[in-house]
Amino acid sequence: MKRNVASQLLASILVNAVYAMKNMPVMLINTLLTPFSFLIVITFISRGSLLGVAIEGALIMTMVSNGLGLQGDLSHLKNDMKLQEMVVGSPTSATIYLTGMAISELIYALPALILLAILAVLFLSLTPFGIISIVGAMVMIFIVSVALGFFFSTLTADVIQSFAFGGMLSTILSALPPVYYLITYIPMPFRYLAYISPTTYAAEIAQNAAGFINISTTNLVLDWSILAVFAVVFLFIAIKKSRWVDI
Amino acid sequence: MPEIICKNLSKRYDKDRLALDKINLSLKLNGVFSLIGRNGAGKTTLVRILSTTLLPSAGSAYIDGMNVMSEAGKIRERIAVVPQEARPIGWMTPKEMISSYLMWRGFSYRESIKRSEEALDLLGITKFANRLSQRLSGGTKRKVLVATAIASDADIIFLDEPTTGLDPISRGELWDLLLKLKKTRFIFLTTHYLEEAEILADRIGILENGKLLSVGNLHELRNKMGYPYSIKILGSVKEIKINKGRIVKGRDGHTQIFTTEKEARRLGSILIKRKTRFSINPVSLEDIFYYFTKEEVGEES
Numbered sequence: 253m254k255r256n257v258a259s260q261l262l263a264s265i266l267v268n269a270v271y272a273m274k275n276m277p278v279m280l281i282n283t284l285l286t287p288f289s290f291l292i293v294i295t296f297i298s299r300g301s302l303l304g305v306a307i308e309g310a311l312i313m314t315m316v317s318n319g320l321g322l323q324g325d326l327s328h329l330k331n332d333m334k335l336q337e338m339v340v341g342s343p344t345s346a347t348i349y350l351t352g353m354a355i356s357e358l359i360y361a362l363p364a365l366i367l368l369a370i371l372a373v374l375f376l377s378l379t380p381f382g383i384i385s386i387v388g389a390m391v392m393i394f395i396v397s398v399a400l401g402f403f404f405s406t407l408t409a410d411v412i413q414s415f416a417f418g419g420m421l422s423t424i425l426s427a428l429p430p431v432y433y434l435i436t437y438i439p440m441p442f443r444y445l446a447y448i449s450p451t452t453y454a455a456e457i458a459q460n461a462a463g464f465i466n467i468s469t470t471n472l473v474l475d476w477s478i479l480a481v482f483a484v485v486f487l488f489i490a491i492k493k494s495r496w497v498d499i
Numbered sequence: 500m501p502e503i504i505c506k507n508l509s510k511r512y513d514k515d516r517l518a519l520d521k522i523n524l525s526l527k528l529n530g531v532f533s534l535i536g537r538n539g540a541g542k543t544t545l546v547r548i549l550s551t552t553l554l555p556s557a558g559s560a561y562i563d564g565m566n567v568m569s570e571a572g573k574i575r576e577r578i579a580v581v582p583q584e585a586r587p588i589g590w591m592t593p594k595e596m597i598s599s600y601l602m603w604r605g606f607s608y609r610e611s612i613k614r615s616e617e618a619l620d621l622l623g624i625t626k627f628a629n630r631l632s633q634r635l636s637g638g639t640k641r642k643v644l645v646a647t648a649i650a651s652d653a654d655i656i657f658l659d660e661p662t663t664g665l666d667p668i669s670r671g672e673l674w675d676l677l678l679k680l681k682k683t684r685f686i687f688l689t690t691h692y693l694e695e696a697e698i699l700a701d702r703i704g705i706l707e708n709g710k711l712l713s714v715g716n717l718h719e720l721r722n723k724m725g726y727p728y729s730i731k732i733l734g735s736v737k738e739i740k741i742n743k744g745r746i747v748k749g750r751d752g753h754t755q756i757f758t759t760e761k762e763a764r765r766l767g768s769i770l771i772k773r774k775t776r777f778s779i780n781p782v783s784l785e786d787i788f789y790y791f792t793k794e795e796v797g798e799e800s
Contacts, residue, residue: 253652255605263602276590334585341550341580344603498553
């Protein structure tokens with residue numbers, strides 16, 4: 253029988269995103285809650301002056317928390333449901349399964365992304381190049397988050413542990429770093445600490461694209477390069493460490 | 500005839516835990532093979548290795564000539580596996596669960612839906628097709644998982660303790676289905692319900708502490724035991740001399756004699772003359788299981 257690869261990819265998307273959203277709409281609140289609560293708090297505290305930055309921050313946080321969500325979902329389906337074992341013993345390859353699962357996280361983020369995109373159109377004045385830069389930074393930080401999620405899913409054998417990891421990482425990567433506010437708000441020398449997080453680079457690219465900060469072309473290239481290195485390194489480690497077949 | 504072959508197949512999880520110990524096995528790929536054994540005997544480990552989800556520590560295994568390690572991809576085209584602790588995903592309906600699994604196997608969306616509806620109908624659970632799995636009973640959940648394998652194109656199906664937790668009626672329904680299914684596909688079934696193996700299996704393997712103690716059909720296992728007949732004496736029994744056999748006190752407190760057919764006939768005549776109530780039966784799988792696993796049925800008298 254000729255196997256339909258598109259179907260195999262679609263299966264992961266249906267299972268992990270479409271059916272979850274269709275049958276349990278309450279799950280959608282979870283995807284909206286965190287990015288929007290930060291957006292509202294930052295906007296109120298800044299008396300509206302950081303609304304634009306916060307919208308960009310919420311876009312980045314949505315990508316990060318959903319990318320990292322891969323970790324909890326993979327762990328849940330593998331350890332709780334034993335679903336991964338059924339898939340391993342089938343004609344689906346690890347690459348197709350994981351790619352489908354990663355795309356499903358993006359689909360799951362769509363409602364939040366659509367709402368935030370509407371807010372961005374209303375409250376940000378962007379050039380076409382700015383839009384491309386922001387979308388590019390979002391895609392890149394999503395890849396980094398997926399790689400991190402995949403990496404941490406190989407470390408956790410228990411779903412409770414994995415959800416705890418997810419929450420912790422999401423806070424460390426998207427709430428603490430200057431994602432919802434400008435990096436210039438962090439006093440020196442603590443500003444350097446922010447550069448440990450990959451989200452700082454994505455936020456810097458997005459904030460520069462919207463004109464909230466002005467960074468040199470060299471720094472911009474550096475930001476993109478560091479994001480790419482984060483993505484490649486964590487994907488490499490995850491692929492090296494992960495096991496499709498148990499030993 | 501295609502076969503499953505294991506050659507000195509071993510699995511060691513850590514220094515102190517040898518899950519499988521040099522398993523040698525040759526099975527024709529037809530009907531039902533049932534692997535029986537206590538919890539922790541190594542049944543799941545053997546299923547996982549043969550279904551290409553776990554690597555062995557030593558030895559080799561082949562399915563229809565394909566090595567489970569080096570040719571896992573080819574084997575996965577032919578097999579479907581339902582793990583022991585698998586559960587349908589709570590936020591999905593049975594129809595969505597089965598069709599998604601079929602899509603992972605490479606069927607188109609339309610074909611997957613069609614096949615899932617047929618499988619649900621075959622298992623008599625169509626009325627639950629669109630109900631969330633989290634609201635299904637334990638028995639229906641197990642049936643949904645079995646349906647995933649049935650709906651697939653796999654001709655080799657691994658079912659790891661599929662009836663655990665099912666009520667007797669649901670178990671019986673599943674048995675009926677597997678009896679139909681085994682006409683066209685090979686089913687590798689693990690269970691610790693001996694009755695289940697007795698009803699479904701064409702061949703039975705007895706696994707204990709990672710060692711495969713014996714393999715054969717019920718008749719062959721009886722012969723391997725040496726005493727194919729059991730005489731159960733109801734009530735008190737005066738001294739009886741047996742030429743060949745073993746007298747034990749059964750689990751129900753009655754005296755039980757394992758013996759040969761000829762001796763069973765002779766003893767039967769004596770017991771009739773004595774007007775003693777008794778029954779003569781071929782030894783059951785339970786007797787065989789305890790015999791091979793060295794569990795004493797009772798004390799010799």
